[in-house]
Amino acid sequence: MSNQTKRFFLSEEEIPHYWYNIQADMKNKPMPPLNPATKQPLSPEDLFPIFAQELSRQELNQTDSWIEIPDEVRDMYKYYRSTPLVRAYGLERALGTPAHIYFKNESVSPVGSHKLNSALAQAYYCKREGITNITTETGAGQWGAALAYAAKVFGLEAAVYQVKISYEQKPYRRSIMQTFGAQVTASPSMSTRAGKDILTVHPNYQGSLGTAISEAIELAINTPNCRYTLGSVLSHVALHQTIIGLEAEKQMAMTGEYPDVIIACFGGGSNFGGIAFPFMRHTLLDGKKTRYVAAEPASCPKLTRGKFMYDFGDEAGYTPLLPMFTLGHNFAPANIHAGGLRYHGAGVIVSQLLKDGYMEATDIQQLESFEAGCLFAQAEGIIPAPESCHAIAATINEANKCKETGEEKVILFNLSGHGLIDMTSYDKFLAGDLVNYQLSDEEIARNLSEAE
């Protein structure tokens, strides 16, 4: 293997100049978001009070396949992109599989995950429109860290509401955001009406993403020149993440192979869409036979066991109604360590694609995900984020099938981030303190009927 290339890079000129907007090429477009009061479809203008105008337009753009990446954003991409496409020889050896395994290594971003790809874009558009302050929520803090740095790059002030239990239990990511100059507030807080309403009733409430979203939106709406930003679920976030798959497509060409299966972990869909959509356009337009597999946690199985329906994007019900695979907006996922995958719904694009049979989903138990992560760490030297461990587990399952059948399938997965800030989770896994979570059909059905 000495003379074989392990990592494939693009030159700065080869970094894509356009993001790919898969909505334009879908036969069945995602259905529109609805105003929950009037049940009328929303226009971009309806979103302007919350999001930057250009992001609102991108969110609902179903006609342009290619959106130009602004020079200022592409210029910042050059600091860490192209990210390497890596042939996982070590993992192949460890598994004894005939499969050829590749991964796109988004963990090399300075903040350690793919989240920066969209954070830079969102901060840039806000800046261009004269916005001075941006807000967001974060759980474990991957997205918050990316947004904090992106805000600094474009000279914006960032206010991040971090779920209180993470704020206290994961001080590392809070410190990262603060080192980048962001204002970080534990949510619920006394700085918003939404926060006060909760704290006056439950003074010791540990917070949730839903509450943090409400606080961030409220601050954005009530502050001049301030807008809200989000790190996943939305279509414009997946759009920005297609830089991953567009690079991977060129890099796979350098290997002389083409993926039979493309795998990514799944929370709201941004890293999955990011790597899958550019390849999927060949399936949509030319009938190319490729499998696209979303790996979700068994404790939060909206794709494998949820229902396709209009539902709210947040727990409190402040967002528009979105057509999505969901477990119900009131679904309270178990406290698994892959915090980035603990979300009740799927983005509208992925939901439509799954409904139409263009992709598939698989669920992974927590223990299986960490076993896969440890195997990968020892084989490839990179400790993966707990979220990414789900993609690795699904990859291992595919590779083991190849071992049985003897097929030399080409598998590509997205390593969305590293786990160096998540070592307490590995610690607990190694100590035998983690468990799997079983979710009964009754629980799912009950929750969905409450949400409807």
Added chain:
Amino acid sequence: MSNQTKRFFLSEEEIPHYWYNIQADMKNKPMPPLNPATKQPLSPEDLFPIFAQELSRQELNQTDSWIEIPDEVRDMYKYYRSTPLVRAYGLERALGTPAHIYFKNESVSPVGSHKLNSALAQAYYCKREGITNITTETGAGQWGAALAYAAKVFGLEAAVYQVKISYEQKPYRRSIMQTFGAQVTASPSMSTRAGKDILTVHPNYQGSLGTAISEAIELAINTPNCRYTLGSVLSHVALHQTIIGLEAEKQMAMTGEYPDVIIACFGGGSNFGGIAFPFMRHTLLDGKKTRYVAAEPASCPKLTRGKFMYDFGDEAGYTPLLPMFTLGHNFAPANIHAGGLRYHGAGVIVSQLLKDGYMEATDIQQLESFEAGCLFAQAEGIIPAPESCHAIAATINEANKCKETGEEKVILFNLSGHGLIDMTSYDKFLAGDLVNYQLSDEEIARNLSEAE
């Protein structure tokens, strides 16, 4: 700046095939290590019980300028090398300096620092010589993490003695080592005579690098097929680290510039030697005028305020006597957060070069180092290791001088590692809880006279 290249990479073929052994080109060679009992110079054979034979020979090799990198090691380098050479446009802008600042980004290694460059080499040679187990000590854990992964790569068992206070206070790095499959023991421990001797007298002793070294060496000597490994100070470690400077030399050529000043932080000298020695050969052989600046912590100033003399490499006095700049092997450095720089002495090559005026040293206070680190993080998006912050602070000082004089100097520094595992240190800095340490001339003199 849109059309300017920010990061420079080498192809896999361009990754160097040889390490550079500066000892061969030095007019005044380092004086030999001495047996402390007989005061006789040591031969490689004297080191065989402790180190792999090839490493023992490399340690004392003063004749061969180039040592071939084994295919198996170079093959593993390809997984993360070449590391990028980055033009720090963001930092230049933040400082308003006319200087051109470049940094070699060793933080992209899977374990987050340059340490892996030597860990892979040491593990490989041990494997080749039939050794099955390797031991080492680690403080904060950068070296231990690198060695744990390298051992796994080459199928060796690794036993790491981690200073007890770090083992308890920095569980993240312990978990990283364990995830890579290493056996990690808090030192002092009951597993060695050295540990037992201390614990029976001081049951609550928090440990020191010196004690951990003693335990690791004792285990190596008393275990069949087991050898000891070290992450800095020694000449063969600096040899392996020259891969950094050899790559940087090729990458600087791609920029069309040549460094006027080369800067690295300084603990035992491995990352400094790694980036500086390949450039310094042009100074030694062709009289090229380049400044080489070692940035050490003001609380552990062996280069700026220590004495050149024969001294022990460890606190307990078990190692050979080494000709080094030292503060005395019994020197107890203040508990600064740049744990990797808390060492009383300098490697023998750097010591001789400093004595002969080929390089210079500067000392940096703790607060200045973290201020520099935060500025760099906000300007370049990478949170640097507390150790690397010293190199950044020295770089900023040089760049600010250029601002005064208007000189367009080219400055190259080594970013030895990222700080994502060190966020508690940043946390304390941001909270105003860190202090500077003043060291009086009397203290230094007293300590040196005790050591002599």
